[in-house]
Amino acid sequence: MKRLWITGYRSYELGIFNPNDPKLIIIKMVLRAQLIQAIESGYEWFITGAQMGIEQWAVEVANELKKEYPNEFQIAVMLPFSEFGNQWNENNQAKLGQVKVMADFTANVSNQPYQSPQQLRNYQEFMLKHTDGALMIYDEEKQGKSQYDYQLINQFMAHHEYDLKTVDFDDLQEAADEYQENQNNSFQ
Numbered sequence: 001m002k003r004l005w006i007t008g009y010r011s012y013e014l015g016i017f018n019p020n021d022p023k024l025i026i027i028k029m030v031l032r033a034q035l036i037q038a039i040e041s042g043y044e045w046f047i048t049g050a051q052m053g054i055e056q057w058a059v060e061v062a063n064e065l066k067k068e069y070p071n072e073f074q075i076a077v078m079l080p081f082s083e084f085g086n087q088w089n090e091n092n093q094a095k096l097g098q099v100k101v102m103a104d105f106t107a108n109v110s111n112q113p114y115q116s117p118q119q120l121r122n123y124q125e126f127m128l129k130h131t132d133g134a135l136m137i138y139d140e141e142k143q144g145k146s147q148y149d150y151q152l153i154n155q156f157m158a159h160h161e162y163d164l165k166t167v168d169f170d171d172l173q174e175a176a177d178e179y180q181e182n183q184n185n186s187f188q
Contacts, residue, residue, distance in 0.1 A: 003045040004038050005127045006031075008054030008137030008167075013144040016053070024057070026176045027137065030167055031061045033175075034135055039065070039072050047076040047131055049123070050084065052092060054137045054146075056099045063102040074104040080123035083113040124149060128156050133163030142169065 011017065016024055035046065035058070046062045048055040062075045077100055079085075085096040100106045109123045127134075127149075134153050138146050153164050 001045065002041070002043045002133070003047055003131045004043045005131040005134040006035075006046055006048040006055065006058040006136075007051075007127075007134065007149050008146050009144050010051055010146075011053040014053065026172055026179060027054070028057055028061050029179060030137070030172060030175050031058055032065065034165065034167065035062055035065055038135065039069050043133075044073050045076055045131075046073060047078060047127065049127075050077050050079060050096055050099050051145075052088075052095070056095065058135075059099045059102050075102065076105040076107075077103040078123070078127065079106070079108045081110040081112060081114045081119045082108045084108070086113075124152050128152065128162070131162075133165070135165045135167070137167045137172075139166075139168035139170075 014023060014027075016027075018024075031054075038046070046058065048058050050056060050059075059075055059077060062073070065073075085093055088096065109126045110119045112119070134149075136146060136150060136153075138144075138150055140150070150166075153162070156162055157164060
């Protein structure tokens with residue numbers, strides 16, 4: 001069984017605060033293409049957290065792909081600690097609830113509420129040990145909170161067989177240009 005960890009930037013790190021932001025169309029389009037490629041490569045589980053941004057959008061995209069690939073994969077949402085997201089505003093808590101409902105499996109890595117950064121390190125270790133590869137929307141030149149996942153994955157890869165696929169800002173720009181070109185061609 002092949003399991004893929006999906007993570008990347010938080011929505012605020014990308015300046016996306018609105019579900020109708022044009023950047024989100026491109027990100028979801030890229031996520032869709034990457035997830036289809038992963039399905040066709042034999043990945044059976046898409047495992048992510050529930051941070052606002054890439055992780056939640058990946059669950060949404062994967063959930064939409066279930067219409068086309070109803071039996072090929074499952075979605076797991078792993079939370080680093082209990083009461084994750086409780087400090088978020090009402091809208092973001094509702095969004096977290098929707099993401100959890102879309103998942104085939106949801107659990108907490110720690111059954112304690114947040115107590116220390118060690119819980120986040122334990123979460124990273126859990127994700128590495130329970131996946132065969134990672135997909136990250138991440139660019140080394142614009143570090144964000146996911147830089148810690150990126151660094152840990154690279155350290156892990158030095159001693160273990162593990163696949164890492166990154167989508168950087170150049171890849172996103174290329175997808176945006178291609179999308180724009182297709183939009184222009186459809187009007188001709």
